Amino acid sequence: MNYYLGVDGGGSKTLAVVADGTGRIAGKGMGGCGNHQLGASRAEASIRQAVEEALGQAGLGREHIACASFGLAGADREADFRILRPMIGAMGFKKHHIACDTVIAMRAGTRQRDGVVLICGSGTNGYGVNAAGEEVQIGGFGYEFGDFGGGADLAVEVFRTVVRSWEGREKPTSLTPLTLDALRFSSVEEMFHRFLDEGRRAPHTLAKLLFQAAPVDEAARKILERQGMELGKVASAVIQKLNMGNDAFDVVLAGSVLTRGEREYVVPYIESQVLAAAPNGRLRILDLEPAAGAVLIAMDDSGVVPGTAVYEQLQQELAVKERNMEWALD
Template identity: 70%
Template sequence: MTYYLGIDGGGSKTLAVVSDGTGRILGRGISGCGNHQLGVELADRNIREAAEMALAAAGLKQDDIAYAMFGLAGADREADFQILRPMVAAMGYAKYGIVCDTVIGLRAGTRQSDGVVLICGSGTNCYGMNAAGEELQVGGFGYEFGDFGGGTELAKEAFRAVIRAWEGREKPTALTELILNAAGYDNVSDMFHGFLDEGKRAPHTFAKLLFQVADRDEMARAILERQGRELGCAASAVIHKLKMEADTFEVVLAGSILTRGDGQYVVPFIERQVKEAAPDCRLRTLDLEPAAGALLLAMDRDGMNVAAMVYENLENDLSVKERNVEWVMD
């Protein structure tokens, strides 16, 4: 029997899964941050720990793995790979690959070789591959480099909306009561001065509050609409640059903001723009753990012809459709 290891290393957690060649999950392991940009030693330790847990659960050894695929947040540029290549090589797998976590998100979300993936978790990112195998990433480097949104930035926007409403620069917002409760303050004045005096920053959990009041709050809807338009803009840029306008493919939506929030306030604005760019594309919410994409890429790289049964087994074992999960900015 042939065995594969798939790693999804994100900013908040690392998930490792081991499968056989039929896609049955034999073991899994979870640890902390797997993004080297937040600490190389930390990421190294957590990735190793998650992989060792998955192997132990499967009753396998490292030498049993035919191919290991590492899908890692922060694997964006050559400067990143110069750090990651020796780090992963030192882990000792005979055959392995390293890609950005956007790549495994796309592979998990579509059975085609081509497509586009939009990620909106703690931050945002967009990646695409056309039918000729040409790849492009747009975004993923933060606000200063052109991005908008993700849980971290949306939390700031929610906090700013409350401050601006209190100051009279914006209309009153239903976010005020929720954010005061979440932050543990009785009024905005105390919160304003408390955050300044204590050097506090808006926690990412404020992002979910936007969805809770969006049905009745104009400001919350406007923030979420902007998130949708910005993501649609990134996907459209990928589509145009890769000349995919006439192609039929899927735009995979991944990350907490898109898969665990109420999509009606974000997704329609994504869809409007990508449909203008490529009328025959289809939006699809990722319903598998991205680690499934790492396993599928490992099988691809190993020369395996991935059969329908593999997808079915992965859907049975790694589906996130029905899981009642808390908001986690992955």
């Protein structure tokens, strides 16, 4: 029987899984940070640790792996792949595939090889691949390079909204008491001066306050609406660049901002733009570990067409058990 290795290397942890052709998981392994941009040697050690643990648990050697697929945070540009190709190549698999972790998130969220994914966790990212195999990535490099949103930007919006309200430039907002409580200040004035004096920045955890305030607060709803509109623009741009307007495919939503229970404040603004660009597009919440997508890509690259039973087996073994409050994809 052939086996497939799927690796999800993120900024905080790395997960490796070995699956057989039925989707049954034979072994799992964990490592630390798998993003080479945060330290190449550290990432390599983390990835190797996860891989060795997964192989060891499965009782298999590299020779048993038909294809190894690595979805790695930071694998965005050719400059990144010049570092990653020799790193992954040295791990000794007869066949391997390297992609951004955004790519495996998309594959984990759909039962097709083509589709679109929107990431909104600590930051934002968008990616798509059409039926012809053409790919495009939009975003992932921060506000200066055209992005808006994710936990980091949304936290800044919360903080500045509270400051503007205190100064009288905006209406009173329920974000004020929530923020003061979260940061443990008794007044906005105290918070304002402490942040300036100490060179502090708004912690990304403030982003979750938007969802707490949204039911009663217009300012919070407007920020979340902007997030949805911006992500909708990303999806529309991907669809247009890949000429997918007449295709039927899934738009996979991943990252904590999009997978929380209070999706009604963001997702409708994405959906309206997706349907305008591609009437047959369908929004789906990612409910599998991205490592499952890496396994599926390994199967794809081996010429295997996963059947319904494979997807159902992976769903049983690698379903996301719970949504945490971390504002990151990892």
